[in-house]
Structures are given as structure tokens and as C-alpha cells.
Amino acid sequence: MKKDALDLISSQVVRKTLAQQVEEQIIDLLISNKLKPGDKLPPEMELMELLGVSRPVMREAMTSLESLGIVKRKTRDGTYFTESISNKPFSTMLSLVSDNIEAIVEARTSLELGLVTYAAEKMTAETLEALNDTIIQMENSVDNEYGEHDLMFHRIIALSVNNPVLQGMIDSLLLSHVKINAQIKYREKEKTIKHHKAIYEALKEKKPQAAFQAMYNHLKFVERKVLE
Amino acid sequence: MKKDALDLISSQVVRKTLAQQVEEQIIDLLISNKLKPGDKLPPEMELMELLGVSRPVMREAMTSLESLGIVKRKTRDGTYFTESISNKPFSTMLSLVSDNIEAIVEARTSLELGLVTYAAEKMTAETLEALNDTIIQMENSVDNEYGEHDLMFHRIIALSVNNPVLQGMIDSLLLSHVKINAQIKYREKEKTIKHHKAIYEALKEKKPQAAFQAMYNHLKFVERKVLE
């Protein structure tokens, strides 16, 4: 019924399913700032009427948006736009290549080399202190239980760049890497600490090239250990 | 009906919608190599019976997988697993931050700095020749119509690393960047060519650090132009 009116406008151009069109309309609400991250969407029934589609179509669109991490549905409560860019799709992608460890390690290294370069430009005193804390905690750790602080060191660098796009990508990669690391038997705590300190110094001096170089040395070492 | 049997096994653990569980089952087909990229999935009706769920649930799962670029549905034909990691979710993510040009430019730079480093390690004669071709074509281009060859230069580097994860991320970013570039008024062809040649030389010599440095100079220049 309402479909006819819509057809008049767009039927020549589009070659998409209704669900996909609905999906785009919802995304447009965000892009056009009519709704903001965290906002609650109207209930499905209302949106159906508003856009003139059936419930299955509306639900397919919502499911799709949810799998992209753009909205979050809660039974009986409602549907909300998520607060920030989600790493959900990235994680799914990574699970598909989880047997390709080399690709994951390379991707992680690539991203971190870029990240640390920006981090050097944007470094603040607070971030430096947080980084130093992780190094101290690693030094104080017993056995080889320093993985947590190791991960934190890298996450702090990623966070310091304050870039939602990069953030979304690196989180999933670091988590994948933790799983990969878990399989390494002989860890070398002292060497890791030494590397982290070198990176820390370069960041402290705000020297992008030096930071890159230090991170390069570190990650190449990690790569060798992981890939044997 | 069949749901009961399933509940006995998993109801204590899971807290997911049926559609999400179905989604995972389908992904598992890929991970466990029961089906491969490009393969055709059984029709919806068959999968419904197989997994004991209704058609809407099955369709929601499929919609979700399609929006992640994992499957591709064709009316009347069937549903196929996609051949390679899709950049679809990345593109969607980017559209959400399309107003945050700085984030996109930074992400692109970060990734390319890492990519070019690996590219230097993996460089082949064929890739070098392809890169050189784009430089020649840029030199021969009239006016400022060299954007296409500029893009190609960067894509060839990305492709040369031969990493599906990085490939999926960089494509969307480069395309976004093309749109951003289109808004720049005064372009500097000679400078771009000079930069590309420097990168080319570093790659030819297979020197990761030098390649990084050359790309760094190039992208910082691009960033300044884009962000004014």
C-alpha cells in the first residue's frame, strides 16, 4: 500500500531488498543526527507503520544492524543504538580466519606500527604514567603471569590515539593475539620488558620514527616466537 | 518440538536468540571446513528442518550473515558463501563516521604504514613493475586526472602483502579516501609522483624502514592537504 508511493520515487534506482532499504533508513537516522548513539529506537510496530513494511522485514533489518553492532535489542525493553563503533563484525571476520595465524599476527603488527606512530605525536603525561604502570606490574609479576599487563600496555597505546575506527579494529586483533600467545611455551619476560621500556622512552620523547622502530623490533620478536 | 532436544544440551549455557545460534552453526560449517568459500548452501527450507527452527529465524540468521558479507543470497538461485573476507561491514562502519574525516585519514595512514613495511619484505619483481606502471601513467596524465593511478599505486602495495585481514580493512578506507580527496582543489601532481618514486625505490631495495619513512613522508603530506 504505502509501498506504491515509495516505488514512484526510487524503483528505477534501487535493486535492494526491502530489509536492506530499511536498514539504510535506520542508519540514516544516525548519520543525519536525528538520533544519537545510546538513543532508544521506536518499537518495531511503530517503525513498521512508519516505513510501511511488514514485521519480518523490519526484524531482518534490525537483526542485520545488530550483527553489525550498530543497535542492541533487549527483550521487553527496546532497541538502542550502540554507544560506539563495535568490534563485533571484526571479531566475526577474525573467527573465520582463525586458522590463518600469520594473517592475524601481520594485521596486528601493521596496525600497531601505525598506531604507535600516532601515539608518539599525541602522547600525554597521563598515558605515559599508565604505560609505566604496566611495565612496573610486569616486573613485579611472578612466573610468567604477565600477559594481562602486556596486553594492557598495547591497549593503552591504542586508546591514546583516540580514534574510533582504529579502536574498533585493534581490539579484536589484540584479543585474538592473546589466544595465540597462550600457546607459546617459553616466554621471555625480561626481553618483553626491555622492549616495552624502549617503546615507552620513544613515546616519552614524542619521536614517531623512534617509536615505530622500537615497536617494530618488539613485534618482529613476537612474530618470530609465535610463528616459530 | 525439536527445540526440546536442543534445550537439553545447551539451555544452561547459552543466552542467545535462536537466530544467533543458527548464525554460529552456519559459520561453523565454514570453520570446520564442511563447506568452503564459494559453496552453495542448502535452501532455507532444508536448513530449517535440519536445525529445527522456523523460517523467520532462519532468515534473520541469513540476513545477519549477509550483512557481514559472509554469505550472498540470490533470488531463485540460492545462498552462497562468499569467496573472500568482505569489506562490507567495514564500509558500513566507515559510513557511520564519515563526518570524522580525521579518524578515517588516520586509520588509512596507520594501516598503510604497516602495510608498506610488510610489502618491503615481500616485494616481487612483478609487483614492482606494476607499481612503476602507475607512476608512468601518472606522469603521462593530463590535468589533474591522476587520482585513479594514485589509488592503484596504494592498492597494489596493499594487495602485495597478500593478507586477507588487512585487505578487508584497507579497501574501504582507500575508497573513503578517494571521496575525501575529491574535495581537494589544488593538487600537486609532481610532489605526489616524487613521493611515489621514493616509496618505489625503498620497496625495490626491500628496506622496510626506508619504505616506512618514505610512506610516512607521503601520507603526512596528504594528511596536511586533506585536513588543511
Next chain:
DNA sequence: TTAATTCTATTTGTATTACAATTAGATTAA
């Protein structure tokens, strides 16, 4: 008054059924 409990109505989650639209592949005609 306050806190704990129960209830209710709203919203998402799932199922069933029916039909429409598309088009690959088979069939037929030129």
C-alpha cells in the same frame, strides 16, 4: 516510610502460513 514482592503490560522472540517476485535451466520454436 521503606523495602521486598508480585503483577501487568509492553516489547522483543518465535512460529505458521500464504503468496509474490525473480530467474536458472529446460523446453520449444524459428
Next chain:
DNA sequence: TTAATCTAATTGTAATACAAATAGAATTAA
């Protein structure tokens, strides 16, 4: 052989009904 047509399989859309979960209101107990 080629082109046009037809058919049947598969995805696309709709309408409807009920189930499940739970936020918030209403109630009760302390």
C-alpha cells in the same frame, strides 16, 4: 544453432498469532 518462451525452485514479503522476558507499576509486609 539460436532465440524466445515456459516452468519450477528459491528467495522475498506479508499477515497473524502466540511465547518469553522484563521494566516499571502496584501491592504487600516490615
